[in-house]
Amino acid sequence: MKIETRLFIAGTPLFLLAAGVYALWTANTAQGWEPVGTLCILLVGAMVFMVGFYLMLTAKRIDERPEDTEHAEIADGAGDQGVFAPWSWWPLAIAGSAALAFLGLAVGWWILGIAIPFGIIALVGWVFEFSRGQHAH
Structure with a gap:
């Protein structure tokens, strides 16, 4: 889960930067600063951080997966991947x-x-x- 955690945590500053750029961009329009779009982009950044934080906590609880090691073989991922419903309507x-x-x-x-x-x-x-x-x- 290392890659997923890094991906989401690294996405947080991207959305914060995008919110700042959006706020500056809309401030120079005839209508003035548009707070709803800025808030929405900030909230997306917060949600991306929450997903990354959850993945970081989950990675601490579980063993290292084959996807997390550089020298893993395909056979390392064999076996049960979880419990799923056999069929459901x-x-x-x-x-x-x-x-x-x-x-x-x-x-x-x-x-x-x-x-x-x-x-x-x-x-x-x-x-x-x-x-x-x-x-x-």
């Missing part, structure tokens, strides 16, 4: 509820009344998928 239900929610924004707000309960049911089903049924543990 819940992501499709969540996508359907998200599509209904966006349709509600475009067509009518009343569709959100259908989409939100459907999305809550789908999310709860996905979260508790391994607590019941065939894959319960």
Whole structure:
């Protein structure tokens, strides 16, 4: 995770510099300084730093990966890569509820009344998928 951490941490000053350039650039326009865009770029820089900080903390907890060593072989990365659901229909239900929610924004707000309960049911089903049924543990 060293490379990912460095990439995100090094991206933070880039966004801070971009926010400063944007603030100066918009200050010289006829409308004057545009604070919303400057704030948004600063917030993107903060989010990039948070991701880098999270990756740095995660890298301290886990063993070194083959991607982090210069002399690693392809076979070093063989084996289990994690625990994943063998099959699940819940992501499709969540996508359907998200599509209904966006349709509600475009067509009518009343569709959100259908989409939100459907999305809550789908999310709860996905979260508790391994607590019941065939894959319960």
